[in-house]
Amino acid sequence: MTSPSDRADDRSSDLPTVRADDRWFGDWIGYSAAATLAAVVLVLANPYTGAVRTFTAAGLIVALFPFYWFVARPSRAGVRSNTWRAWVYVGLSTAVYFVAYGLNNWSNVALFVLSPQFFLMLSAVPAAIAIVVLNLGGVGVRWLLGDLAPGDVASTLGMTVLVIAVSIYFSNRITAVTKESRERGLLIDRLREQQREIAALSEQQGAAAERERIAREMHDTLAQGFTSIITLGHAVQGELEADPSSARRHVELMTETAQENLQESRRIIAALTPGRLADSTLDQALARVAARFGDETGVPVVFTVHGTPRPASPAVEVVALRVFQEALANVRKHAAAHAVEASLGYERGGLRLTVRDDGRGFDPAAPRRGYGIDGMSSRVREAGGTFDLVSGLGQGTRLDMVLPTTEAAG
Numbered sequence: 528m529t530s531p532s533d534r535a536d537d538r539s540s541d542l543p544t545v546r547a548d549d550r551w552f553g554d555w556i557g558y559s560a561a562a563t564l565a566a567v568v569l570v571l572a573n574p575y576t577g578a579v580r581t582f583t584a585a586g587l588i589v590a591l592f593p594f595y596w597f598v599a600r601p602s603r604a605g606v607r608s609n610t611w612r613a614w615v616y617v618g619l620s621t622a623v624y625f626v627a628y629g630l631n632n633w634s635n636v637a638l639f640v641l642s643p644q645f646f647l648m649l650s651a652v653p654a655a656i657a658i659v660v661l662n663l664g665g666v667g668v669r670w671l672l673g674d675l676a677p678g679d680v681a682s683t684l685g686m687t688v689l690v691i692a693v694s695i696y697f698s699n700r701i702t703a704v705t706k707e708s709r710e711r712g713l714l715i716d717r718l719r720e721q722q723r724e725i726a727a728l729s730e731q732q733g734a735a736a737e738r739e740r741i742a743r744e745m746h747d748t749l750a751q752g753f754t755s756i757i758t759l760g761h762a763v764q765g766e767l768e769a770d771p772s773s774a775r776r777h778v779e780l781m782t783e784t785a786q787e788n789l790q791e792s793r794r795i796i797a798a799l800t801p802g803r804l805a806d807s808t809l810d811q812a813l814a815r816v817a818a819r820f821g822d823e824t825g826v827p828v829v830f831t832v833h834g835t836p837r838p839a840s841p842a843v844e845v846v847a848l849r850v851f852q853e854a855l856a857n858v859r860k861h862a863a864a865h866a867v868e869a870s871l872g873y874e875r876g877g878l879r880l881t882v883r884d885d886g887r888g889f890d891p892a893a894p895r896r897g898y899g900i901d902g903m904s905s906r907v908r909e910a911g912g913t914f915d916l917v918s919g920l921g922q923g924t925r926l927d928m929v930l931p932t933t934e935a936a937g
Contacts, residue, residue: 555647556596559640563592566636573633584630587623588637594619595644613648617657620644624661629668638662642694655695662691752791754856755784755823780823809844809878810836810871813851817869820855827866828855834873839932846910846930847871847880850903854882854926857899862886862924874929877912882926888918903928 567585574581598616620641627634641661646654666687759777766774807815810832817828838844851869858864864886872879895901900916903926907914912930 555643559592559595559644562640563588563637566634566640569636570627570631570633573631576631580630584627584634587627587630588634588640591620591623591637591640598648609649609653616648617645621657621661621664625664625668628665629672632669635665638690638694658694659691662687662694752784752787754859756781758859759784759823780819784823808836809839809847812844812848813869813871813880816848816852816855817867820859820867824859826858826864829866829868831868831870832873833870833879837873839878839930843878843910843930843932846906846912847878847928849906850926850928851880851882853899853903857924858882858884858886861889864923877932878930880926880928880930883923885923888920888922888924890920891916891918 566588570581570585570588576584595616598612624634624637624641627637638661642658645657645661648654649657666684759781763774763777763781766777814830817830821827839847854869855867858867862884864884866885868881868883870879870881872881904914904916907928907930910930912928915927916924917927918924
């Protein structure tokens with residue numbers, strides 16, 4: 528059976544762990560490869576300048592791709608980083624483009640490769656300047672080679688300006704989207720890491736709560752049982768010769784208590800219902816605890832039940848039983864009482880447990896070293912109930928606890 532923290536940890540481990548930098552870098556490498564391949568195919572499909580010039584132009588365009596890989600990989604940790612590698616690539620790729628464009632006009636398709644790359648490596652203004660130089664330089668190359676007639680200059684420049692505007696706009700938008708996607712990927716990675724941290728903290732909190740539960744169970748059952756055994760053992764030592772029958776009765780009580788402690792320890796480990804509630808109702812279990820306390824200590828416990836007994840949830844009944852056991856344990860250890868009165872009331876929507884003794888009492892505001900009162904209060908609060916303790920020096924102690932039942936919750 529897995530805890531919620533285990534399931535959360537399993538879900539987080541099933542998520543992909545690809546770094547955001549690797550994702551966008553891989554996307555742009557794929558785009559560059561595809562656009563480079565398209566440019567090469569178009570150049571080779573239009574060998575109007577001759578096979579040598581056409582193949583040379585295609586080879587230059589192909590050579591730009593591994594160079595981009597070499598330059599872009601060290602810069603993939605940041606978009607628009609303006610590193611010296613980026614400037615080297617921009618300058619060299621521009622020169623290679625001019626040469627390829629001079630060899631075959633169809634090399635201008637490489638602009639679809641270079642323009643996004645420039646915006647990816649440089650900030651907005653340097654990238655825009657580089658694109659302007661790239662496009663106007665191409666016009667200059669055609670002019671120097673005599674491929675541009677005087678009558679075509681105006682139309683060519685107008686088309687070039689349009690291409691520059693479109694390239695800058697779309698390249699900038701694509702790069703902005705890439706940056707946002709990268710930041711979103713980094714945010715997802717951080718959220719995934721926080722999810723793992725939350726799962727780990729939840730697991731630690733669950734373990735701490737389980738340790739606290741076991742500590743309370745041991746304190747409220749095993750510790751009290753061992754205290755009873757020790758008390759009975761001391762009594763037996765003085766009765767072995769003077770009153771053998773009482774000694775035998777106390778030995779029988781010690782054996783029963785030890786057996787119950789053994790059963791409780793097994794149930795604590797298995798997190799099952801306490802043995803006293805496994806085969807009886809709550810009022811019957813409390814009556815047996817009260818009778819056992821009187822037999823062990825000689826202090827009579829008058830236990831009464833008010834209202835019609837009815838079953839409550841196991842959690843509520845366990846809290847009531849443990850609080851009653853701890854209250855009587857405190858009477859045994861600290862009160863020096865002569866009589867104890869206890870009552871269990873079945874009220875509308877709740878259970879009320881009251882324990883009153885005529886012992887020495889104490890100051891509830893004074894610092895306490897024991898765990899008993901705080902443990903009882905914690906149990907009751909966790910069950911959604913109220914816990915009230917009234918005491919005074921020489922005035923005895925009164926404990927009053929109310930636990931909501933299923934009807935109250937409804």
